[in-house]
Amino acid sequence: MIDETNHFDVVIAGAGPAGSSLAIRLAKQGLRVALVEQKRFPRHKLCGEFISPECLSHFQELGVLDELTATGIELKRTVFYTRKSTWAAVPSEWFGQSANALGLSRSKMDHALLERARDLNVEIFEEHNAVGLIRDGTNICGIRVKTSDANTNEIRADLTIDATGRSRVLVRHLDTAPRTKADFVAFKTHFTGANVPEGDCEIYAYRGGYGGCSGVENGRHNLCFIVSAILAKQYSGDAQSIMRNVLFTNERAKNALTNATVAEPWLAVAIENYGRFNLAPAEGLIAVGDAAAFIDPFTGSGMLLALECSRIAAAAIETNKGRSFNELADTYSREHSRSFDKRLRVSSLLRNMAFVPFLAESTIKLLSLSTALTRRIARSTRPSTRNQ
Numbered sequence: 001m002i003d004e005t006n007h008f009d010v011v012i013a014g015a016g017p018a019g020s021s022l023a024i025r026l027a028k029q030g031l032r033v034a035l036v037e038q039k040r041f042p043r044h045k046l047c048g049e050f051i052s053p054e055c056l057s058h059f060q061e062l063g064v065l066d067e068l069t070a071t072g073i074e075l076k077r078t079v080f081y082t083r084k085s086t087w088a089a090v091p092s093e094w095f096g097q098s099a100n101a102l103g104l105s106r107s108k109m110d111h112a113l114l115e116r117a118r119d120l121n122v123e124i125f126e127e128h129n130a131v132g133l134i135r136d137g138t139n140i141c142g143i144r145v146k147t148s149d150a151n152t153n154e155i156r157a158d159l160t161i162d163a164t165g166r167s168r169v170l171v172r173h174l175d176t177a178p179r180t181k182a183d184f185v186a187f188k189t190h191f192t193g194a195n196v197p198e199g200d201c202e203i204y205a206y207r208g209g210y211g212g213c214s215g216v217e218n219g220r221h222n223l224c225f226i227v228s229a230i231l232a233k234q235y236s237g238d239a240q241s242i243m244r245n246v247l248f249t250n251e252r253a254k255n256a257l258t259n260a261t262v263a264e265p266w267l268a269v270a271i272e273n274y275g276r277f278n279l280a281p282a283e284g285l286i287a288v289g290d291a292a293a294f295i296d297p298f299t300g301s302g303m304l305l306a307l308e309c310s311r312i313a314a315a316a317i318e319t320n321k322g323r324s325f326n327e328l329a330d331t332y333s334r335e336h337s338r339s340f341d342k343r344l345r346v347s348s349l350l351r352n353m354a355f356v357p358f359l360a361e362s363t364i365k366l367l368s369l370s371t372a373l374t375r376r377i378a379r380s381t382r383p384s385t386r387n388q
């Protein structure tokens with residue numbers, strides 16, 4: 001129930017890693033924060049569930065490290081397979097930290113971050129759908145929300161944050177550009193009994209997309225794969241048929257999953273666009289995480305970007321307390337560009353290669369011959385050591 005007299009310093013829509021981690025950081029600054037999430041947690045979420053090693057230092061700062069590492073499993077390397085099983089491996093330790101990557105469901109990770117925010121007195125509104133912006137002239141001063149019983153309400157705040165992921169629900173209210181058609185569709189589920197070596201995250205190349213499989217908690221494996229929208233349509237969007245007829249053209253994927261059992265209902269999402277969007281589209285509104293920039297999933301670094309982006313936004317908010325919104329927007333945009341522009345450019349190049357079967361296969365074959373080159377390319381999708 002929302003107290004109509006409530007006015008927050010900050011209202012954040014979306015409790016993924018970007019929204020919850022930002023809520024935690026702002027609550028630690030002493031700000032009064034509202035966090036609005038359309039789902040009730042824990043909930044499953046479509047994702048590769050590969051948590052890059054650099055995320056662990058964020059978890060430490062956010063106060064959830066012990067809980068997450070006690071539940072998740074260590075992923076020591078990512079192995080890229082061509083259709084005929086030539087492979088190239090990227091050890092997790094190349095990402096410049098002493099820790100390995102973590103395999104953990106989004107259900108667990110997102111829930112832990114949300115509960116940590118609650119512990120720090122962030123006001124959490126689950127099952128509240130952010131449906132619109134409250135405007136005072138050109139200034140944004142909060143959001144309109146709809147509850148599961150169809151009540152509409154307002155949450156007012158000095159600063160409004162869109163952390164609704166790729167759907168960019170709030171920003172789209174200001175964006176007059178028509179939505180582009182989704183070129184790709186992603187599917188995910190958990191399996192029991194997958195034949196994947198302990199500690200490996202496997203990436204499979206095939207015509208029209210790629211997929212990844214790695215361990216998560218409770219002895220399960222997460223499978224997440226992407227196909228072109230044309231291929232998805234050809235199989236009427238049926239995940240099981242696409243897995244057998246498309247993903248299984250990769251020998252290693254077939255070997256890993258043929259005798260495994262699906263343990264969760266399949267999830268599917270359309271993927272429209274990648275890259276950087278408008279970070280501060282109106283006075284009083286900024287975007288964080290995927291709503292600000294979306295990096296290709298095969299880099300396994302989207303969650304890292306979300307956590308880093310929120311750290312940058314929190315620092316910009318703190319530095320600019322008492323100053324104008326434009327000063328905050330300038331600091332945030334400058335730091336965002338400095339941290340992510342190069343990575344987004346490299347991953348855009350790699351993505352274009354990943355969807356051309358000949359290039360994807362040739363690259364993995366080339367990388368299988370050169371550890372130094374593999375290391376260089378893997379590192380270029382991550383923060384430079386200067387930024388760590």
Ligand SMILES: Cc1cc2nc3c(=O)[nH]c(=O)nc-3n(C[C@H](O)[C@H](O)[C@H](O)COP(=O)(O)OP(=O)(O)OC[C@H]3O[C@@H](n4cnc5c(N)ncnc54)[C@H](O)[C@@H]3O)c2cc1C
Nearest residue numbers: 014016017018038048049050130165186289290297302303
């Ligand atoms: C196929 C695929 C595989 C991926 N695999 C990986 C991987 O292995 N490793 C990795 O690091 N990254 C991966 N990513 C990227 C990663 O999932 C994202 O970068 C990350 O989730 C971004 O976090 P976020 O908080 O910005 O958005 P999200 O995690 O998308 O969170 C947004 C939240 O907002 C909520 N929301 C949406 N609309 C509303 C609304 N109207 N009102 C209220 N709440 C709302 C949603 O329910 C959700 O909880 C993958 C992405 C895809 C598409």
